[in-house]
Amino acid sequence: MPETDEPTPTRARARIRYLGPVAPHWEVQITSGDRRLGEVFAQRVYARLLMLPVHDPQFRRNQARVERDAEREGIVLTWDLGDEPALDD
Numbered sequence: 001m002p003e004t005d006e007p008t009p010t011r012a013r014a015r016i017r018y019l020g021p022v023a024p025h026w027e028v029q030i031t032s033g034d035r036r037l038g039e040v041f042a043q044r045v046y047a048r049l050l051m052l053p054v055h056d057p058q059f060r061r062n063q064a065r066v067e068r069d070a071e072r073e074g075i076v077l078t079w080d081l082g083d084e085p086a087l088d089d
Helices: 035-049 057-073
Strands: 012-018 026-033 075-080
Touching: 012 035, 012 057, 026 035, 035 057, 035 075, 057 075
Parallel strands: 012 075
Antiparallel strands: 012 026
């Protein structure tokens, strides 16, 4: 099958959240779309990220793989790495 430059239509949306330095480090939430597709995708994400903290050098390589996988499947990702500064009142 020849590759095209056309984007894959959005089939689901997911949020990947860093839980902190104690394993398990990650949580995958399917926020909308095809639940079955999202569950299968979440299994692949856990296989790549579950035991990797965000500061591990392997994390960035696996994050890129997860993003490519999501793009192929038509899943829009949101990452919450917990590094956003807190707002002081």
